[in-house]
Amino acid sequence: EPEVTQTPSHQVTQMGQEVILRCVPISNHLYFYWYRQILGQKVEFLVSFYNNEISEKSEIFDDQFSVERPDGSNFTLKIRSTKLEDSAMYFCASSSGDRGGQPQHFGDGTRLSIL
Amino acid sequence: AQSVAQPEDQVNVAEGNPLTVKCTYSVSGNPYLFWYVQYPNRGLQFLLKYITGDNLVKGSYGFEAEFNKSQTSFHLKKPSALVSDSALYFCAVRDRRNTDKLIFGTGTRLQVFP
Numbered sequence: 471e472p473e474v475t476q477t478p479s480h481q482v483t484q485m486g487q488e489v490i491l492r493c494v495p496i497s498n499h500l501y502f503y504w505y506r507q508i509l510g511q512k513v514e515f516l517v518s519f520y521n522n523e524i525s526e527k528s529e530i531f532d533d534q535f536s537v538e539r540p541d542g543s544n545f546t547l548k549i550r551s552t553k554l555e556d557s558a559m560y561f562c563a564s565s566s567g568d569r570g571g572q573p574q575h576f577g578d579g580t581r582l583s584i585l
Numbered sequence: 586a587q588s589v590a591q592p593e594d595q596v597n598v599a600e601g602n603p604l605t606v607k608c609t610y611s612v613s614g615n616p617y618l619f620w621y622v623q624y625p626n627r628g629l630q631f632l633l634k635y636i637t638g639d640n641l642v643k644g645s646y647g648f649e650a651e652f653n654k655s656q657t658s659f660h661l662k663k664p665s666a667l668v669s670d671s672a673l674y675f676c677a678v679r680d681r682r683n684t685d686k687l688i689f690g691t692g693t694r695l696q697v698f699p
Contacts, residue, residue, distance in 0.1 A: 579628050
């Protein structure tokens with residue numbers, strides 16, 4: 471069964487440094503998402519992306535965050551200048567559609583630890 | 586504001602017994618409803634969804650969920666629990682109107698004892 475893959479599985483970064491989290495969505499999916507889960511808290515929506523544009527973003531997704539689909543397979547989340555509170559598990563997801571109730575399929579996540 | 590409530594942090598059940606994991610939601614209109622399961626060190630795995638139609642939907646691994654519009658609930662059920670069902674279960678909703686985002690509950694840890 472096709473899977474969403476995320477790399478790295480664990481990223482440790484100094485506060486203030488830039489970090490890029492990488493995702494390879496399921497190959498025939500067109501809608502891409504990032505969510506995060508701070509330890510012990512809910513899974514929270516960050517951003518959705520379609521047709522090379524952000525289609526929706528949450529208030530968490532401020533100017534420090536950006537997303538990109540640099541080629542036909544990768545989907546990245548960049549945090550420009552990391553803060554301690556960015557420490558969380560970041561999940562990438564993809565879907566074949568957005569308006570028909572198609573489920574979002576998640577990767578195993580990247581655990582981001584900011585020191 | 587849109588929200589999802591999973592009132593139980595943990596549900597304990599003996600293997601072979603039926604299980605129920607509760608979920609209620611507050612979303613205007615008719616939402617899409619989902620259940621996901623998370624095993625240790627893994628991502629969220631899609632179990633089942635309610636879009637429209639029959640209130641009882643069937644999903645993976647013998648799980649089913651019952652949609653109740655009047656009670657705004659979408660409880661996850663399984664007639665006979667397995668030890669391997671032990672995991673963290675998340676209910677999620679999505680407003681049908683012009684949004685992509687899933688809103689998740691806080692999760693319920695299911696522990697099935699042999």
